[in-house]
Amino acid sequence: MSEPGLLYEAPELAASDPPRSFSAFALTPLPPVAQQGMKYLPWISFAVRCKACGGDDFRLGSRIEADPELSRQAPSNPTLLRPPHRLKCESCGAIETVFDPQTDGYDGVLSGGAGRQAVQGEERFTKAVCKIELGATYNIDLEELKSLAAAAGPPVKATDLFDWINIIATAPDGEPLEVDYECA
Numbered sequence: 001m002s003e004p005g006l007l008y009e010a011p012e013l014a015a016s017d018p019p020r021s022f023s024a025f026a027l028t029p030l031p032p033v034a035q036q037g038m039k040y041l042p043w044i045s046f047a048v049r050c051k052a053c054g055g056d057d058f059r060l061g062s063r064i065e066a067d068p069e070l071s072r073q074a075p076s077n078p079t080l081l082r083p084p085h086r087l088k089c090e091s092c093g094a095i096e097t098v099f100d101p102q103t104d105g106y107d108g109v110l111s112g113g114a115g116r117q118a119v120q121g122e123e124r125f126t127k128a129v130c131k132i133e134l135g136a137t138y139n140i141d142l143e144e145l146k147s148l149a150a151a152a153g154p155p156v157k158a159t160d161l162f163d164w165i166n167i168i169a170t171a172p173d174g175e176p177l178e179v180d181y182e183c184a
C-alpha cells in the first residue's frame with residue numbers, strides 16, 4: 001500500500017534529488033510502503049537501471065574478505081562481501097560504483113569515511129543476474145543536513161548525507177542478497 005505524505009522531509013527530497021553517489025545510475029523512486037507503528041519513514045528506495053543502455057539486470061560486485069571466524073562456522077562460505085560495491089550491467093557491460101564508504105554517505109562525504117579501512121580483497125561479481133534496489137536512510141533532520149551540506153560547501157547537498165544504505169540484489173530464483181551499511 002502506497003500512501004502519500006509517508007516520508008520524512010529528507011527522504012522525500014531524495015526521491016526527486018537523489019544522493020550524488022547514486023548518479024551513475026538511472027533511478028526510479030519506489031512508492032513508500034506503510035510500516036506498522038511508524039507514522040513517517042526515514043528512508044527512500046529506488047529501482048536501479050543502467051544509465052548507458054536502460055537495462056536493469058546487474059551483477060553485484062563486492063570485495064572478498066576472508067573471515068577466520070566465519071571460516072570456522074561455515075567452512076563452505078568463508079568469505080565476507082565487503083565494499084566498495086559496483087554494479088555490472090548484464091546488457092552492455094558498463095560497470096559503475098554504487099557505494100564506497102570512503103566517499104559516499106554521511107561519513108564518506110564529510111570525513112572521507114574516517115576510521116574505515118579500505119578492503120583490499122579481490123573483486124567478485126555475483127554469479128546470478130539480479131534486479132537491484134537501493135535504499136537511503138536519513139535519521140537526521142533535513143534542516144540539519146542542509147546546514148551540514150552548506151558547511152561542507154558545493155557540490156555537497158543535503159541528500160548526499162544518508163546515514164544508512166541498503167543494496168538489495170534479487171535474482172529471479174533465489175533469496176535476495178542484501179548488504180547494508182551504517183554511514184554515520
Ligand SMILES: [Zn+2]
Nearest residue numbers: 050053089092
Ligand atoms: Zn547497460
